[in-house]
Amino acid sequence: MSRRLSEGLVQEDGRVRCRACGHDLAQAGTPWKAAARLVERPMKGAGGKAYSAGAAVRLRQFCCPNCGALLDTETALAGDPFLDDVVGA
Numbered sequence: 001m002s003r004r005l006s007e008g009l010v011q012e013d014g015r016v017r018c019r020a021c022g023h024d025l026a027q028a029g030t031p032w033k034a035a036a037r038l039v040e041r042p043m044k045g046a047g048g049k050a051y052s053a054g055a056a057v058r059l060r061q062f063c064c065p066n067c068g069a070l071l072d073t074e075t076a077l078a079g080d081p082f083l084d085d086v087v088g089a
Helices: none
Strands: 003-004 009-012 015-018 024-027 037-040 058-061 070-077
Touching: none
Parallel strands: none
Antiparallel strands: 003 009, 009 015, 015 024, 037 058, 058 070
């Protein structure tokens, strides 16, 4: 049986998986972002002309390494650790 954890993640058989393709990312109850494909870019200009931030503010996009589906996003300062979402248990 599967349980939807978020728009992009599902828990099945004690594992966190991509909801789009079922790719296994991590054991439930452990951090999963390290297993995802990371796309990171400066936030400056990301929201158009109205948004301005220093070059140190980054937009992180976590994607499925198998199908490329977007799993989650976060903003952080350059060099900050991931905001580890531990989901499922």
